[in-house]
Amino acid sequence: MGDRPVIPMSGQPAGQIPPPPSGGSPFSGVGYSAPGPKKSSRFPFKEFWKNFRRRVKRNPAVWWPIIGVVGLLVAGLAAGGIDSSDVVPRDSVSPSTSVGVAPKATGTINDLIVHSIVSIIVYEDGEPCSGGSGSVVVDGLHILTNHHVVTSDEDCTIDEIRIQTVKNSGDLPKDSFVGEVLASDEDIDLALLTIKPIDRNAPVLRPLELATTNAVGQDIVVVGFPVIGGESVTVSKGIISGFAFEYGVEWIKTDAAISGGNSGGAALDSKKRLIGIPTMLSQSSDGRGADCRKVADTNGDGKVDENDTCVGVGGSFSLMATSATAIKFAKSHGVDLARSLPSTPSTTVPRK
Numbered sequence: 001m002g003d004r005p006v007i008p009m010s011g012q013p014a015g016q017i018p019p020p021p022s023g024g025s026p027f028s029g030v031g032y033s034a035p036g037p038k039k040s041s042r043f044p045f046k047e048f049w050k051n052f053r054r055r056v057k058r059n060p061a062v063w064w065p066i067i068g069v070v071g072l073l074v075a076g077l078a079a080g081g082i083d084s085s086d087v088v089p090r091d092s093v094s095p096s097t098s099v100g101v102a103p104k105a106t107g108t109i110n111d112l113i114v115h116s117i118v119s120i121i122v123y124e125d126g127e128p129c130s131g132g133s134g135s136v137v138v139d140g141l142h143i144l145t146n147h148h149v150v151t152s153d154e155d156c157t158i159d160e161i162r163i164q165t166v167k168n169s170g171d172l173p174k175d176s177f178v179g180e181v182l183a184s185d186e187d188i189d190l191a192l193l194t195i196k197p198i199d200r201n202a203p204v205l206r207p208l209e210l211a212t213t214n215a216v217g218q219d220i221v222v223v224g225f226p227v228i229g230g231e232s233v234t235v236s237k238g239i240i241s242g243f244a245f246e247y248g249v250e251w252i253k254t255d256a257a258i259s260g261g262n263s264g265g266a267a268l269d270s271k272k273r274l275i276g277i278p279t280m281l282s283q284s285s286d287g288r289g290a291d292c293r294k295v296a297d298t299n300g301d302g303k304v305d306e307n308d309t310c311v312g313v314g315g316s317f318s319l320m321a322t323s324a325t326a327i328k329f330a331k332s333h334g335v336d337l338a339r340s341l342p343s344t345p346s347t348t349v350p351r352k
Contacts, residue, residue, distance in 0.1 A: 109221065109272070110169045113233050115206040117266050119164040119173040119225040120149055120193075122156060129156035133224035133265030134163070134193070135274055137330075137337055140205040143193040144326055144337075145264030146279055147184045150191050163195050164225075165203050172231050176202045183333035187247040189279045190321055190329050191264075208266060210323045210337060211273035216242055222256045222278060224265025234262070241317050251319040252276045258318040267320050276320035 056064070120143070121131040132149030136142070143163060152158045161180065164173035177195040184191040218240045226234050238256025245251070254267065258278045267276035301307065323337075330337045 109223065109235060109268075112208070112266075112268070112272060113169045113223060113235075114166060115203065116208045117223050117233070118143060118177075118205075119166075119231070119233075120145055120179070120264065121162045121164060121175075122150060122158045123160040123162065124157050125159065129158075131225070132261060132263040133278075135208050135264075135266045135277070136205045137192075137207045137210070137274075138335060138339065140207055141195055142182070142207075142335065143179060143195055144274075144277060144330075145191050145193065146277065146321075147186050147189045147191045149264045150179070150181055150193065151184060151186070161193065163193075165205070166233065167203075169233055173225060173233075182335070183330070185329055188249055188321055188325055188329060190277065190326055192330055192333065192335060208268075208274040209272075210327065211269060211271070211275050212322070212324045213240070213269065213275045214243070216240055219270055220254060220256060220275065221268045221272075222254070222258055222262065222265060223268065224258075224262035224278065226259040226261035244319060246319070249325050250322055251279075252322055253317045253319060255317050275323050277323075277326060278318060278320050 056067075116136045118134045118136065119131065120134050121128050123129065130149070132146060134143040134145035134149075137144045150158065150161055161178065162175045163177035163179050165176040166173050175198060177197055179193040179195045182192045182194050220238055220240060222236045222238065224234060225231060236257040238254045241253040241255050243250055244253050252267070252275070254276070256267070262278045265278050266274050267278060269275050327337045
């Protein structure tokens with residue numbers, strides 16, 4: 001095999017002709033004849049098999065491992081082939097903007113919570129200081145969330161972003177990935193992250209399918225990890241109450257309950273497609289998106305004036321970035337979220 005020398009069966013050094021019998025000639029005499037060309041066997045496989053068995057007996061330590069490997073390969077091919085994805089380490093895959101489309105998320109809301117909606121926790125000096133939610137998009141290695149969720153402020157200088165997942169909708173989220181901001185836009189409050197698994201136990205994430213809509217009154221479900229009620233996932237229902245225009249872009253107005261921690265989560269239509277990203281603008285101090293008035297002494301100076309923060313006094317609604325805005329934002333940074341759009345036209349009613 002290869003460069004290994006072949007030792008003749010006679011025990012003589014390789015390439016040397018054995019001596020003739022006593023008194024004979026190298027090319028004549030009784031019991032000896034000059035080596036000539038080998039005669040072809042009528043049963044070549046039989047000769048091959050005999051030689052192979054002889055070699056195995058001579059070097060069992062070398063041949064038996066080879067035989068074992070060949071046997072496993074044959075068994076794998078017989079069972080339907082070998083899938084290279086089963087043997088490539090997950091951490092050898094690096095996030096890239098030029099990747100293929102992963103299988104879309106399907107199934108119940110519980111399935112989407114496990115595979116497609118995540119909790120985001122940001123850290124400063126090893127301590128958690130804020131958080132929010134996010135949706136898995138494109139290839140399972142990108143997360144769509146809010147700008148304010150992953151951006152430092154006076155209360156939190158972010159030096160690490162961790163992505164948490166759950167094994168079941170009733171579980172508390174656990175660290176599964178580390179994230180890095182790929183792109184962020186304050187005006188539309190959107191950010192796109194790339195993620196890498198912390199270890200081999202990280203789950204396989206599946207991107208949500210995106211859909212655009214402009215139908216007022218459409219039922220929606222909002223999924224995220226709000227601060228209220230603990231750290232577990234929360235699902236709330238509502239409708240698309242209308243549309244608003246802020247910072248030159250369109251926003252979805254909804255009456256669905258959205259609170260701190262829901263930011264960056266998922267607003268899903270009846271087919272469980274991502275149509276909006278909650279932004280929490282209903283909580284803004286200037287009252288945008290809510291019936292919020294300065295009717296209480298919120299700063300404790302003994303009087304109610306323009307220096308106080310508005311207080312919600314009636315009905316309110318929350319604003320969400322549209323999937324169309326998210327697609328345009330991501331495309332400007334080299335990521336094609338449109339690949340996650342349904343192959344069939346969305347059944348929406350155009351607004352006039």
